[in-house]
Amino acid sequence: MKKLSARRRHPLAALVVLLFALAVTGGLYAAFSPSEAKADDSSAQSLAIEEGKKLYAVGCASCHGTGGQGTSDGPSLVGVGSAAVDFQVGTGRMPAQQPGAQVPKKKKIYSDAEIEQLAAYIASLGAGPVTPTKSQYSPDGADVAKGGELFRTNCAQCHNFAGKGGALTNGKFAPALDGVSPKHLYEAMQTGPQNMPSFPDTVMPEKNKQDIIAYLDTVNSDKSKTPVASSSAGSAR
Numbered sequence: 067m068k069k070l071s072a073r074r075r076h077p078l079a080a081l082v083v084l085l086f087a088l089a090v091t092g093g094l095y096a097a098f099s100p101s102e103a104k105a106d107d108s109s110a111q112s113l114a115i116e117e118g119k120k121l122y123a124v125g126c127a128s129c130h131g132t133g134g135q136g137t138s139d140g141p142s143l144v145g146v147g148s149a150a151v152d153f154q155v156g157t158g159r160m161p162a163q164q165p166g167a168q169v170p171k172k173k174k175i176y177s178d179a180e181i182e183q184l185a186a187y188i189a190s191l192g193a194g195p196v197t198p199t200k201s202q203y204s205p206d207g208a209d210v211a212k213g214g215e216l217f218r219t220n221c222a223q224c225h226n227f228a229g230k231g232g233a234l235t236n237g238k239f240a241p242a243l244d245g246v247s248p249k250h251l252y253e254a255m256q257t258g259p260q261n262m263p264s265f266p267d268t269v270m271p272e273k274n275k276q277d278i279i280a281y282l283d284t285v286n287s288d289k290s291k292t293p294v295a296s297s298s299a300g301s302a303r
């Protein structure tokens with residue numbers, strides 16, 4: 067795509083097109099993260115943003131405002147990043163339905179392609195945590211024991227030692243973590259949905275998130291090999 071147009075057009079024309087595209091779609095975005103505004107993907111990216119904007123207008127704007135600035139029915143989405151959208155829409159939490167103590171997880175209603183488009187549009191409103199790639203969230207080769215230690219220190223107070231979840235105050239709850247995909251686990255840590263604190267990479271590096279994902283994978287896939295710390299906590303309940 068890039069090669070083709072470079073051959074056909076005058077080099078300056080490509081630059082003009084690029085500058086125009088950046089000015090229109092990426093002004094804000096580029097100001098926040100210049101390294102992300104790559105020339106190569108700019109046309110595919112602006113197409114995704116356009117499509118996402120349409121989906122957003124129909125399904126999200128009533129609560130989050132026409133430009134994502136928020137309303138009394140939903141918070142501002144400027145700067146929440148593509149990871150928050152991928153998590154919220156991918157787990158079916160969004161679009162929210164009825165008001166309650168906590169927006170529940172439900173069957174997702176958008177396709178993966180549509181979720182990417184929504185995420186592209188919302189990311190274009192202001193930079194935030196970026197949807198992780200497979201190499202970031204894959205637990206392959208991660209340290210399960212270290213993950214268990216990190217989980218007990220950072221997550222077990224709400225999610226229980228074996229990730230079985232638990233009630234919090236005022237009708238809120240930390241859900242059970244079995245069956246949650248590695249990608250959504252990673253994104254929940256990145257973005258801290260609702261009453262959960264966030265664990266950005268500066269606080270909890272990618273490697274440690276992978277260790278936690280590997281730990282949960284082990285706890286959930288092999289029930290016979292219940293980890294030491296959880297067996298006593300589990301039977302005490």
Ligand code: HEC
Nearest residue numbers: 125126129139140141146150151154160161162163184260
């Ligand atoms: C009925 C109102 C409603 C609709 C429709 C809705 N949302 Fe939300 N959304 C909310 C509320 C309320 C919250 C805040 C939940 C909380 O944190 O307690 C929220 C939170 C979010 C968040 C998390 C923000 C953050 O700070 O991490 C994202 C992302 C989001 N919505 C995206 C969407 C998208 C995308 C759509 C459309 C597909 C959508 N929402 C439709 C009400 C709505």
Ligand code: HEC
Nearest residue numbers: 157220221224239240241246250251254259260261262263
């Ligand atoms: C202060 C309590 C608290 C702590 C600490 C906490 N969480 Fe959460 N977590 C929550 C709450 C509350 C939710 C539900 C949020 C929602 O539904 O939007 C949640 C949701 C999640 C989800 C989404 C699950 C699903 O079903 O989609 C994941 C994954 C998750 N947490 C992982 C973690 C991990 C890993 C840690 C530790 C690094 C952690 N949490 C620490 C309270 C907590």
